[in-house]
Amino acid sequence: MLAARLAGTLDASVTRFLNASDQNLGHLEVQAAHDVQGLLRETLRRAAQTKADATPPRCPVCGQPLTRCAAGHARTFQTRFGEITLQRTRGYCKRCRKWRTPADSALGLEDTAGYSPGVQALVALAASKLPIADASLVLEHLSGVPVPPATLDREARRQGQRAQALRTQLDQQAATEKRQPELVLEPYQMIIQLDAWSLRERDDWGQTDSLRRRGQEPERWHWVYTGTVFRLDHRGQTAGGRPVITQRGYVLTRQGLDALREQMQGEALRRGLGQAASVLVIGDGAVWIWRLADDRWPQAKQRLDFYHAVQHLVAVGRALFGEDKEKFKAWIKPLVRQLKNESAVKVIRQLDEALAGLPAGPEAQTVAKEIAYLREHQDRMDYRAGRRAGEPIGSGPVEATCRQAQCRFKRPGQFWTQEGDEALLCLETFWRNDRWARLFPHTAFDPARN
Numbered sequence: 416m417l418a419a420r421l422a423g424t425l426d427a428s429v430t431r432f433l434n435a436s437d438q439n440l441g442h443l444e445v446q447a448a449h450d451v452q453g454l455l456r457e458t459l460r461r462a463a464q465t466k467a468d469a470t471p472p473r474c475p476v477c478g479q480p481l482t483r484c485a486a487g488h489a490r491t492f493q494t495r496f497g498e499i500t501l502q503r504t505r506g507y508c509k510r511c512r513k514w515r516t517p518a519d520s521a522l523g524l525e526d527t528a529g530y531s532p533g534v535q536a537l538v539a540l541a542a543s544k545l546p547i548a549d550a551s552l553v554l555e556h557l558s559g560v561p562v563p564p565a566t567l568d569r570e571a572r573r574q575g576q577r578a579q580a581l582r583t584q585l586d587q588q589a590a591t592e593k594r595q596p597e598l599v600l601e602p603y604q605m606i607i608q609l610d611a612w613s614l615r616e617r618d619d620w621g622q623t624d625s626l627r628r629r630g631q632e633p634e635r636w637h638w639v640y641t642g643t644v645f646r647l648d649h650r651g652q653t654a655g656g657r658p659v660i661t662q663r664g665y666v667l668t669r670q671g672l673d674a675l676r677e678q679m680q681g682e683a684l685r686r687g688l689g690q691a692a693s694v695l696v697i698g699d700g701a702v703w704i705w706r707l708a709d710d711r712w713p714q715a716k717q718r719l720d721f722y723h724a725v726q727h728l729v730a731v732g733r734a735l736f737g738e739d740k741e742k743f744k745a746w747i748k749p750l751v752r753q754l755k756n757e758s759a760v761k762v763i764r765q766l767d768e769a770l771a772g773l774p775a776g777p778e779a780q781t782v783a784k785e786i787a788y789l790r791e792h793q794d795r796m797d798y799r800a801g802r803r804a805g806e807p808i809g810s811g812p813v814e815a816t817c818r819q820a821q822c823r824f825k826r827p828g829q830f831w832t833q834e835g836d837e838a839l840l841c842l843e844t845f846w847r848n849d850r851w852a853r854l855f856p857h858t859a860f861d862p863a864r865n
């Protein structure tokens with residue numbers, strides 16, 4: 416028996432380890448994992464084949480019995496413990512008008528280029544966290560599964576596309592679901608924060624030379640729209656006093672504002688938008704943010720990120736005082752304090768006075784422009800009331816999300832394609848939103864309780 420032979424092999428490995436003065440426990444860890452691999456692979460293969468043989472010849476999509484069934488369709492794929500080959504039955508579904516292999520869906524092998532569900536999940540996670548070449552090396556180092564960069568890239572995108580399809584389905588569900596009204600003990604506020612950052616992409620593959628000849632660079636920058644949503648009562652502090660948000664939803668998409676709007680709405684609904692007493696949208700002043708908020712959450716309160724508002728005061732200060740840092744500081748400090756603790760109206764009034772004292776020229780133009788901006792957003796700068804109500808006045812959480820995503824998705828020399836990066840961004844949101852197990856159910860499975 417294999418298992419008996421394995422016991423002998425392991426004993427021999429232990430003996431060699433004990434006799435080798437240059438081997439530490441790490442060496443035995445590598446050796447033992449290697450020793451059991453064959454048994455594990457054979458166990459997997461046998462079990463998979465038995466389950467494949469026992470799978471009834473029905474269409475996995477519509478349930479219709481298949482016709483023209485033929486056994487013996489071989490398929491080889493990579494598992495956590497090595498490559499295995501299975502024989503499956505294939506048949507034709509008259510209703511779907513498609514050839515089907517029911518064993519593949521029973522085993523989780525449908526949407527893959529040749530990887531078991533265990534490896535699919537590893538590939539998806541590695542690719543959404545690391546650049547592809549690193550992902551391939553790290554994955555092999557940690558799991559022993561060799562997945563070359565090109566196939567890792569392809570497989571991760573495939574999993575990402577599967578995630579996108581699931582996301583669309585979940586968003587539609589959230590939009591149409593008639594939820595039982597939960598008993599809300601304390602009314603809560605929903606906070607939505609929106610931002611965007613850009614990604615360098617290559618649109619015209621294969622045309623690099625002809626583009627360059629025309630003096631164009633074969634790359635473009637595209638916006639990745641980013642949003643985060645949380646309940647105000649889910650914001651708290653760590654024991655050390657650091658602010659934390661215990662439950663938070665994320666959206667990252669580069670498919671434009673319509674996609675952002677629908678995904679954000681779905682995420683907000685799943686996080687309790689339907690029960691919220693009120694909604695607050697915070698953004699950095701980009702026009703699309705307010706348009707989207709007006710359109711999708713017309714009842715929501717809107718707030719300009721406090722730090723962003725301060726940047727406009729800084730611009731006025733520079734125009735007024737140029738390089739005179741002392742005068743600049745003395746001028747801006749009380750204004751920032753007033754903006755935070757008193758009112759924007761009061762601050763703008765002082766800017767008006769400063770403008771009145773300026774001679775016509777570029778400085779006056781700058782100051783006038785900034786005043787116009789702040790006046791336009793005056794109603795979005797109710798920082799005093801916001802602070803009193805315990806609401807955030809800045810868009811820190813969404814900016815942090817942007818920074819983290821940029822660390823992964825924006826590296827020197829890295830180019831993206833539209834479909835490819837949406838797939839990977841989608842995987843990243845499934846991970847962040849604690850929805851990984853919806854994509855890879857086995858990752859939530861506890862073998863100790865099986």
Ligand SMILES: [Zn+2]
Nearest residue numbers: 474477508511
């Ligand atoms: Zn069918």
